[in-house]
Amino acid sequence: MRIAVDGMGGDHAPKEIVKGCIECINEVDDIDIFLIGQKNLIEKELEKYAFDSTRIKIIHASEIITNEDKPVKAVRRKKDSSMIVGLNLLKERKVEAFISAGNTGALLAGSLFNLGRIKGIDRPAIASVYPTTKGISLLVDAGANAECKARNLLEFGLMGSVYVEKVLGKENPSIGLANIGIEEGKGTQLIKESFELFKKTDLNFCGNAEVRDLPKGIVDVIVCDGFVGNVILKLTEGVAMTIMSMLKEQFTKNFINKIGAAILKGSLKEFKKNLDYTEYGGAPLLGINGAVVKAHGSSNAKAIKNAIKQAKIFVEGEVVQIINREICRIGDENNAE
Amino acid sequence: MRIAVDGMGGDHAPKEIVKGCIECINEVDDIDIFLIGQKNLIEKELEKYAFDSTRIKIIHASEIITNEDKPVKAVRRKKDSSMIVGLNLLKERKVEAFISAGNTGALLAGSLFNLGRIKGIDRPAIASVYPTTKGISLLVDAGANAECKARNLLEFGLMGSVYVEKVLGKENPSIGLANIGIEEGKGTQLIKESFELFKKTDLNFCGNAEVRDLPKGIVDVIVCDGFVGNVILKLTEGVAMTIMSMLKEQFTKNFINKIGAAILKGSLKEFKKNLDYTEYGGAPLLGINGAVVKAHGSSNAKAIKNAIKQAKIFVEGEVVQIINREICRIGDENNAE
Known part of the structure; x- marks a missing residue:
């Protein structure tokens, strides 16, 4: 499974994010990671580890959305940020899930703009x-x-x-x-x-x-x-x-x-x-038409590793599809009354 | 200062309430207590202690508002409950404060009906x-x-x-x-x-x-x-x-x-x-036109004692009068703009 990770989001990026990705591919066989961020910084961190380089692909993104950025404005303007590039990879189905420890509001707004809602869901939630x-x-x-x-x-x-x-x-x-x-x-x-x-x-x-x-x-x-x-x-x-x-x-x-x-x-x-x-991985954005997981802002490598593993189960469990089916079913039942 | 205490309210009434009143008059000189409730039950508890009987006066009230009672209904129907009798003592200025560990909603509704709001206050609060x-x-x-x-x-x-x-x-x-x-x-x-x-x-x-x-x-x-x-x-x-x-x-x-x-x-x-x-006494009902204090439902003697002491400072500090003055002042300033 291909999973995209925002290499620049969170208090300990890119160091702990990169470390978490490494730990994850060492533990889990069938995950390949698209690590998004400023190439030189990511590479510098990756150099610290011996790993199968076919399993982590760097995707360059020149900008960073910070916690100080206003979500909607950041999402509209920073088109080449690691977060937006990651969401677009998911939109284009080049990956099956996306994880970010960055600005929560921006991740939510960006997911809404780029991926949209699951049909039948009025408001996605964290x-x-x-x-x-x-x-x-x-x-x-x-x-x-x-x-x-x-x-x-x-x-x-x-x-x-x-x-x-x-x-x-x-x-x-x-x-x-x-x-x-x-x-x-x-x-x-x-x-x-x-x-x-x-x-x-x-x-x-x-x-x-x-x-x-x-x-x-x-x-x-x-x-x-x-x-x-x-x-x-x-x-x-x-x-x-x-x-x-x-x-x-x-x-x-x-x-x-x-x-x-x-x-x-x-x-x-x-x-x-x-x-x-x-211990518990990250917080999924439910109701978004795609598997997006928000990792805690202060995530260390272990938290990132667990968030990636959790995203994999999110995809395998077909959560997005089942939510869509269930919300339609409940809607139909109410209409049938 | 004369303070009325609901002898029948709370999980440990009347035992701990009566004990708290005794402890209070032993500690504080200038408090006289009107202890309200079913006379025989209150007397039975009071018999356990040696105390100056001129300082605790029993006021008989035949009914009890329980935690299961619906507040508004209870307040309207149980006119001879310890809570309503106590609030009426305060209304008639026979006491200067009232304390109850009973049904919070009923105490609030009863205070509103019997004592009313401080002029200028839209909603009293706990x-x-x-x-x-x-x-x-x-x-x-x-x-x-x-x-x-x-x-x-x-x-x-x-x-x-x-x-x-x-x-x-x-x-x-x-x-x-x-x-x-x-x-x-x-x-x-x-x-x-x-x-x-x-x-x-x-x-x-x-x-x-x-x-x-x-x-x-x-x-x-x-x-x-x-x-x-x-x-x-x-x-x-x-x-x-x-x-x-x-x-x-x-x-x-x-x-x-x-x-x-x-x-x-x-x-x-x-x-x-x-x-x-x-340690901290009770919760005052602010915005009510009188000093009413809600003690915790599970109050023991110490909590009751502290609530009574606190009610005394509530009265001495002229909290009701100052709230009235301050809310008028703020209103006037806004109107003057």
């Missing part, structure tokens, strides 16, 4: 894994659409469900609306209307998912608008980081505490691993 | 303390209004600011809009419009407050709609609890870990104290 004590949930929308209609939330649930089943390998995933209580009728007008729409489908809809219990892994697909989704992701990260740093402070406060902490070191490491995003 | 590494922030609205207009968020900021200054004792408190990024123009339409309104005032408005950084105590007053506010509170609690239980699991996994944890016991306790709501 789906992010959400680590829980019971494994991972998928959060849709994680930040693409600050304002939504009920129809959009229904689409998010459907797309998330397909992705969890086909890529994360969980059959008949449960779907819940992120809410401040489990009773029907709780929350905003948007949630109440979405609740009604979900009830009419044959999706595995479990009603409202109390946000307090999200870290316990109560549903497989957490559905919410992009503002609330981004709040959930960032606040979870913020609280976890704050608690870890408070603990660290306690654990290094004096000699005896250091001994206690040293004893627990292995366990603390295992615990931290649960919260580590690099 | 203000909750939010524990951070730098002390406490105040979160407004914590859950009273799922849907808001920009004008409401401005009011929340103003009311929160007055409360933090007068009750929590922090001068010129900083105000931030809870958002998924700090740049102006981020977030929902509601937040963008609120941002514009705040900019026109002389409040200490600091712009957007990135939710990831809320646990670090970046602003004194966190402003958001009641849905997002409730998500922030509950998710913070959920993530913290989940991490604590994951740590506990690690710490008791084997003998050597238990030794490590034993060494750190004191530090872990200190750490937990930071997250303990009982």
